[in-house]
Structure formats: structure tokens, C-alpha cells
Amino acid sequence: MDDLLGRMTDMDKLRDLLDSKKSEAARMIDEKEMMASLKGWVKGQDHVIDDLTRLIRLQWGKEKRKRPIANLLMLGPTGTGKTELCKAMANYLFEDEKNMLLFDCSEFSGSEGKTRLIGTPTGYVGAESGGQLTRPVLNNPKRLIVFDEIEKAWSGIFDLFLQMMGDGRLTEQGSGRQADFTQSIIVLTSNAEHEAIGKIQNEIDDLQERADAVKKHLRDSKIFRPEMLGRFDRVYVFQPLEGIVIAEIAVLKMIKSAQAYGLELEYVAPELVFDAMSKSDKLKEFGIRELERVIDEMLADGLLAARQIGAEKVKLVLDDEGTLVIEPVDEE
Numbered sequence: 216m217d218d219l220l221g222r223m224t225d226m227d228k229l230r231d232l233l234d235s236k237k238s239e240a241a242r243m244i245d246e247k248e249m250m251a252s253l254k255g256w257v258k259g260q261d262h263v264i265d266d267l268t269r270l271i272r273l274q275w276g277k278e279k280r281k282r283p284i285a286n287l288l289m290l291g292p293t294g295t296g297k298t299e300l301c302k303a304m305a306n307y308l309f310e311d312e313k314n315m316l317l318f319d320c321s322e323f324s325g326s327e328g329k330t331r332l333i334g335t336p337t338g339y340v341g342a343e344s345g346g347q348l349t350r351p352v353l354n355n356p357k358r359l360i361v362f363d364e365i366e367k368a369w370s371g372i373f374d375l376f377l378q379m380m381g382d383g384r385l386t387e388q389g390s391g392r393q394a395d396f397t398q399s400i401i402v403l404t405s406n407a408e409h410e411a412i413g414k415i416q417n418e419i420d421d422l423q424e425r426a427d428a429v430k431k432h433l434r435d436s437k438i439f440r441p442e443m444l445g446r447f448d449r450v451y452v453f454q455p456l457e458g459i460v461i462a463e464i465a466v467l468k469m470i471k472s473a474q475a476y477g478l479e480l481e482y483v484a485p486e487l488v489f490d491a492m493s494k495s496d497k498l499k500e501f502g503i504r505e506l507e508r509v510i511d512e513m514l515a516d517g518l519l520a521a522r523q524i525g526a527e528k529v530k531l532v533l534d535d536e537g538t539l540v541i542e543p544v545d546e547e
């Protein structure tokens with residue numbers, strides 16, 4: 216019996232050793248691979264992705280950390296890929312989009328926001344269920360945590376952010392347990408002042424100078440308290456999307472539409488889509504968020520027809536009237 220126990224402990228030791236080797240491997244990030252993965256999702260923001268990948272790779276490699284892996288502020292106009300990049304990061308770094316926690320700060324405009332995030336004190340209704348921020352992190356600390364429209368949050372919430380971003384810890388009310396954020400990435404996003412910030416972006420080339428100027432502007436316009444700004448490892452400014460970038464995104468959506476019908480879409484040059492878009496009123500008038508629906512509606516008939524004749528691959532062509540149509544690819 217003792218012998219058996221002894222062997223089991225050896226097995227445990229071996230397993231621990233293997234686990235530690237595995238986590239060493241897990242601590243390494245392949246910069247090229249990560250960059251390619253993020254750029255496959257998010258177009259036209261390479262300046263953000265290049266720097267972000269480098270930052271994350273270096274921080275990820277640390278054995279011990281007293282703060283989150285990174286505290287990031289993402290600024291820029293609506294619909295430029297801020298949330299999309301967060302999803303891409305969660306997917307690449309934390310295995311699944313589901314490991315992203317997304318909070319809309321316009322819902323935290325009052326003091327009750329605090330109890331929603333970190334739980335209700337003992338003795339009150341709901342104390343045992345914990346906070347919407349602390350509980351998921353207690354269950355799995357490897358998270359991408361996004362707070363959208365940060366400027367809309369009640370100012371008291373900022374004290375929680377300071378603690379989370381500075382000490383990497385928050386105590387859950389009710390349970391008293393400590394949620395650990397040292398394996399998480401924190402992202403705050405804002406559209407505030409995006410015009411003024413976009414101007415700074417265009418006027419200053421040097422990245423460090425530009426980041427300093429953006430921080431100064433945010434401080435002067437009183438959107439963030441100085442101690443809050445000091446907690447960010449990076450401030451990223453997303454650029455408005457240009458026509459050709461929108462066409463690239465359209466191609467991504469087309470690949471997705473084709474996949475939904477079990478079809479593979481042959482390479483599409485973004486320029487082709489760009490031309491079609493600049494000629495078609497129907498395609499010109501919609502916003503980026505409608506893109507998926509518009510493309511789906513535009514291609515669905517063609518995709519279904521191709522599927523029905525048993526095609527596996529399709530291509531996109533411009534017909535005589537300048538409309539984009541789907542044609543099956545003959546594989547012989």
C-alpha cells in the first residue's frame with residue numbers, strides 16, 4: 216500500500232514537472248504568429264497591432280507580475296475595430312472569445328455599478344452570488360477584460376479601476392475573496408475627444424511624443440484623472456477606416472458568408488470590391504456595422520445556387536452592370 220502511495224506521489228511529481236514545462240511553453244508568444252492572427256481579424260490598424268504584440272510578448276514572458284499583463288486605453292471613432300481587436304486577442308491569447316468580459320460603462324453611471332462589479336456586502340440580498348467582474352475572474356483569471364465607453368462611468372468606479380490596474384487585485388464584497396488580475400489584460404475604450412485626438416495623431420509622427428500629447432490632451436480635457444492615465448501601459452489611437460480598408464473588411468465578411476453555406480471563397484482582391492463599392496449606391500450608404508448584413512443579402516442567392524449544384528469553391532466576379540456576383544469554380 217505504502218509502495219503504491221509512493222509511486223502515486225512520484226506520478227504526481229512527474230505530472231507537476233510536465234505541467235511546469237507546459238506553462239513555460241505557454242509563457243512564450245510567437246510574435247509573428249500573433250501579429251498575423253490579429254491582422255487577419257482587424258484591418259487598417261497595423262500601428263496598434265505591431266506595438267501591442269510586442270508589448271504583450273514581453274509581459275507574457277514574465278514569471279511573476281504584480282499588475283495585469285497590460286492595461287490598455289483604446290481611443291478612436293466608433294466602428295474602427297477596438298472591440299474587434301479585443302475579441303481577436305481573447306481568441307489568440309485566452310483560447311476563446313468567451314474568455315473576454317465586456318462591460319458597457321454607460322450602465323455604470325451610478326453608485327450601484329460598484330456592487331454589480333464586485334458584489335453586494337454580506338447581509339444584503341444577492342451577497343453570495345458575487346460580482347459580475349470578480350466572480351468570473353475568481354473562476355478563471357486568464358481573461359481579457361474590456362470596459363467600453365469609460366467616460367460614461369460614475370466617477371466612483373474609477374477607484375476600482377485604479378486598484379485593479381495598479382495592484383492587480385480586487386476584493387469581492389460578500390465572499391471577501393480576492394480576485395487576481397495579474398493574468399488578465401485590461402482594456403478601457405473611449406470615443407471621447409476622438410476628433411482632437413485624431414488631429415494630434417496626424418500632426419505628430421513620433422510614437423512616444425504622440426502618446427504623451429494624447430495623454431496631455433486627455434488630462435487637460437479632464438476625462439481622466441492623472442493617476443488613472445499613469446496606470447496605462449499604452450494609449451492606442453485607432454484610425455478612421457479608409458475605403459480600401461473597408462473593402463478588405465468586406466472581403467473578410469464575404470469569406471464568412473461563403474463559409475456559412477459550406478463554401479470556400481477563392482482569393483478576392485480588395486481592389487475589386489473597392490471599385491464595386493465606389494460605383495454602387497447601395498454599398499456606399501451603409502455603416503461598417505451593417506456590412507455583414509448587406510454582404511450576406513447581396514451574396515446569399517449566388518452562394519445558395521452554387522451550393523445546390525454541388526460546388527465547393529466559388530469566386531467573386533464583377534458582371535456587366537458592375538454588380539458583384541458569385542460564380543462556382545470548376546475544379547477540373
Ligand SMILES: Nc1ncnc2c1ncn2[C@@H]1O[C@H](COP(=O)(O)OP(=O)(O)OP(=O)(O)O)[C@@H](O)[C@H]1O
Nearest residue numbers: 256257258292293294295296297298299464503504
Ligand atoms: N479595423 C477593422 N477591422 C476589421 N473589422 C472591423 C474594423 N473596424 C470595424 N470592423 C467591423 O465593424 C464592426 C464594429 O467594429 P467594433 O465593434 O470593433 O467597433 P469599435 O471601434 O469597438 O466601436 P465603438 O467605439 O462604437 O465600440 C466589427 O464587428 C467588425 O465587423
Ligand SMILES: [Mg+2]
Nearest residue numbers: 297298363404
Ligand atoms: Mg467597441
